[in-house]
Amino acid sequence: MAPRRPAPLSSILPTGTDPASVRARVTAMERVLERSFVIPGVNMPIGLDVLIGLVPVVGEIVTASMGAYIVWEARNLGLSKWKLAQMGLNVLFDTAIGAIPVVGDAADLLFRSNTKNLRIILRHIDKHHPEAGVIEG
Numbered sequence: 001m002a003p004r005r006p007a008p009l010s011s012i013l014p015t016g017t018d019p020a021s022v023r024a025r026v027t028a029m030e031r032v033l034e035r036s037f038v039i040p041g042v043n044m045p046i047g048l049d050v051l052i053g054l055v056p057v058v059g060e061i062v063t064a065s066m067g068a069y070i071v072w073e074a075r076n077l078g079l080s081k082w083k084l085a086q087m088g089l090n091v092l093f094d095t096a097i098g099a100i101p102v103v104g105d106a107a108d109l110l111f112r113s114n115t116k117n118l119r120i121i122l123r124h125i126d127k128h129h130p131e132a133g134v135i136e137g
Contacts, residue, residue, distance in 0.1 A: 019077060019125050019132035026073050030118040033066055050108045053098045060098050067091035070117050079124050087117045 013028055014021035035045040048066075052059040071087045079087075094113035098104040125132050 017076065019129035022073050022077055023122070023125050023132055026070050026118055026121055029066065029070055030114045033063070033114045034112050044109070046109065049094075049112075049114065050105070053108045054105055056101070057099075060095050063098070064091060064095040067094065067114055067117070070114060070121070074117070074121050074124070077121065077124060078128075079121070083120055083124065087120055090116050 014024050032047055033049040034047040036047040038045050049063045052062050055062075068088075068091060071084060071091060074087055075084055090113035094108070094111055097107040097111060100107075
């Protein structure tokens with residue numbers, strides 16, 4: 001019997017431009033970047049933002065690009081220029097602080113720009129697109 005292949009990403013995450021699809025994608029991206037793993041003993045969640053950020057220069061470029069994707073999704077949802085600027089500054093600040101050796105790696109654990117940006121998007125979706133809401137239990 002042949003081994004099972006994992007499902008393609010397109011079947012896991014919706015590809016539409018509707019608010020519910022965007023909500024699912026940005027929530028998944030935030031989870032990957034900020035809460036993929038838990039540090040044993042202290043139960044602190046970390047994600048790829050911290051791990052990739054350990055690689056000098058390239059790590060910050062990659063994580064900034066992934067954070068910019070969340071801002072791009074927000075732009076497509078029609079968030080105000082003020083909110084987009086706030087989100088962009090969150091990503092920029094995270095990238096600038098993360099570029100400082102050692103101190104930046106520790107700061108990545110505390111300043112979670114992608115979580116802040118997710119909250120901004122979710123507030124917008126809940127206010128302007130209530131049909132895309134998710135009942136959490």
